[in-house]
Amino acid sequence: MNTTEDRPSGRASSRDENASVVLDVRGLHVTYGSGERAVTAIDDVSFTVQRGEFVCVVGPSGCGKTTLLKTLSGLMAATRGEVFVDTKPVNGPPPGLALVFQEYTRSLLPWLTVLGNVTFPLAAQRVDRATREERARSALAEVGLSGFEEKYPWQLSGGMQQRVAIARAVAYRPLVLLMDEPFASVDAQTRAELEDLMLLVQRDFGMTLLFVTHDIDESVYLGDRVIVLSGRPTVVRRSVEIPLPFPRDQLTTKADPRFVELRSSILDQIRHERSGSHL
Amino acid sequence: MSVAEPALVVVAVLAVWELLARIGVLPSSIPAPGSIVSSLASDMQTSRLWNGVLDSVGAWAIGLGIVVVVGVPVGVLLGSSRVLYAATRHTVEFLRMIPSIAALPLLVFVYGVGFQLTVVLVVLTALWPLLLQSMYGVHDVDPVARDTARVYGLGRGRVFARVTMPSVAPYVATGLRLSGTIALVVAIATSLVVGGSGLGALIASASNSGQNPLMYGRILLAGILGLILTGALIAAERRLLHWHPSQRQASS
Amino acid sequence: MKATRRWGILGLELATPIVLIALWWALSAHSSSPYFPPLKDIVHGFFQTWKGSNLTTDLLPSVLRFLVGFAIALLAGISIGLLLGLSPRARRDLSPLTEFSRALPIAALVPVGLVILGPGATMEIALIAFGCVWPILVASTDGVRGVDPVLLDTARAYGLSRRQRIRTVVLPAALPQIAAGVRIAIGIGIATMVIANIFGATSGLGYFVIQAQQSFDVLGTWAGLLMIGLIGVLANGLYLIVQHRLLAWHRGWRASTEGS
Helix, strand or coil: CCCCCCCCCCCCCCCCCCCCEEEEEEEEEEEECCHHHCEEEEEEEEEEEECCCEEEEECCCCCCHHHHHHHHCCCCCCCEEEEEECCEECCCCCCCEEEECCCHHHHCCCCCCHHHHHHHHHHHCCCCHHHHHHHHHHHHHHCCCCCCCCCCHHHCCHHHHHHHHHHHHHHHCCCEEEEECCCCCCCHHHHHHHHHHHHHHHHHHCCEEEEECCCHHHHHHHCCEEEEECCCCEEEEEEEECCCCCCCCCCHHHHCHHHHHHHHHHHHHHHHHHHHCCC | CCCHHHHHHHHHHHHHHHHHHHHCCCCCCCCCHHHHHHHHHHHCCCHHHHHHHHHHHHHHHHHHHHHHHHHHHHHHHHHHCHHHHHHHHHHHHHHHCCCHHHHHHHHHHHHCCCHHHHHHHHHHHHHHHHHHHHHHHHHCCCHHHHHHHHHCCCCHHHHHHHHHHHHHHHHHHHHHHHHHHHHHHHHHHHHHHHCCCCHHHHHHHHHHCCCHHHHHHHHHHHHHHHHHHHHHHHHHHHHHHCCCCCCCCCCC | CCHHHHHHHHHHHHHHHHHHHHHHHHHHCCCCCCCCCCHHHHHHHHHHHHHCCHHHHHHHHHHHHHHHHHHHHHHHHHHHHHHHHHCHHHHHHHHHHHHHHHHCCHHHHHHHHHHHHCCCHHHHHHHHHHHHHHHHHHHHHHHHHCCCHHHHHHHHHCCCCHHHHHHHHHHHHHHHHHHHHHHHHHHHHHHHHHHCCCCCCCCCHHHHHHHHHHCCCHHHHHHHHHHHHHHHHHHHHHHHHHHHHHCHHHHHHHHHHHCC
């Protein structure tokens, strides 16, 4: 049984007025293509994320969830709107952001060992060798991969590879960790383990997470808050607080009547979005 | 337009070249493109040139034909038996590493200078890629597919025809492209080095008689010939590969 | 795989060359054919030739020219290939020139080299470089273009600069493809090394071999033949050793993704 312990007092709740806003998205608008074939993926998306929050983002298929993360991480340019990371405006990949992809195998460098992969972003930042190795090893320990440092990613199972990608993000110590449907490609059992791992990581490092998923149960299980997006052209429909207690547990939390209620409400909303959206 | 820019670059290069030649900046060893093209144009009206081209293309085609007739069956045979594969694979790879130009002087002893020499050298050089590809192709046949066919009661012959050969086809196509490309290079190179009547010999002869524009023109023709033949091989390979789901990469 | 089976296969692999050589030795032992003397004599002639002055006057110069020409081609091929791989526009604009140069048999350019540069080391090195550059260039371009975009996105998201991405992601990812091009270039380079050295030369491996042939020195011809073959095998062998080391990860990675 995977459990996480009580929240340390330092963890911010979204109601805490003194918590700093670490991610501020205002009026984001993303269109690609031009002329008649222009597609507006995101119309007007605004939201904030407080330090230490675990915010999940859900929406109907094709609603631009991935586009959102790509824009936030600087891989794609927004057509309009502003993004602030730690009050600084974003142009291009902002420092202090890490992104974990759905395709874990393809995001790991096959010519580097697990340790090499985890230290890779730090090496690029010119962090000295001793420090980056130490951070990497403790990150790997955190995700349960101690002892696998000298293996190559392709020698590991899918779930383990995703753990390496998570360790890489953790070692990087980002202000915000963006995750793009990271567990969509693993089997259900592994997914449950990785979900609990994220809760653990969140608790241990007080990390701020923006977690995109199509799995509503997952979003309610993990998040302090769930942002529900509309269909294309995408706007923020709702921001749902998840007052479920910590520690969260795959069995007890999911049996909680409030869990059922929240997920139903969100699912209902998304169904509504799906039928009403123009795709 | 996407075709315009590359064409423009070519035109620009040729124009600058022509200009520099006209001004007299270039040494006499680099003639103007205009004179090259006109030399080639008048050369193309001679039977001597076309005999040379026919000679080279003929040696290429015959050599390649022999390579296919020998290489594919032998390759399939060697690849289909685990014992034979293990015994011969490294030897074949080893032989492939020997530059065939090494054999040229010896072959001149044996065959003298002529068409036969060129064909033999083409075969010696171009055999290996196709042979190896055929071996790999059979060796790599999906055992599940093969076993499934056997379970369904297909005799060995039918299994071979229905399962093995189709999956070998892409490998053979790639091997053909590789071998065909090498074969052309060897055909032209041989006649250049030893003489005779091929396109290579014509290039050498123009060079020896100091007719530079003609030499360049014939070289240009050799390049065009190369483009046409390798283009045809690549198209044939694509055709044979287009149905193949995994579009296997050749280990060349 | 069981140990006995492994040794069995190894034995089989070694058996074929040994058997072939033994057959050659035996069948040619009493040969009266002028062009196929006994293998014993051929071997003897080989060592006689290459222990003597031919080593320094013919073998060494040729090999050095190959190495220099190849090094130039390696540098130019990878850097230009990299540039073309990164810029679709440049690739497209230069494609008529590159495609044509690729299709040209390098042997056909020997007369051009002679005419422009005259016989000698410079011409030979230039020709070797020109012949070797194309497979390396094409392979580098293909390798760079084929880098997984997810890999690049990851690097970008982690804030790596363009230069860093090229150095730490693009080039290593393209290496397997570049290696394949290098292998092809080795074969072309050795052949060019010999062919360019035939006309107007006064020393070198190609010169030696043609001289032997023209003066009906059968053993000399064989000595040259075997030496060229040996160089080819050694160069390829060296390549395989380096490739084995540098690309060990690639084999494993390919094997793991092939089943999926």
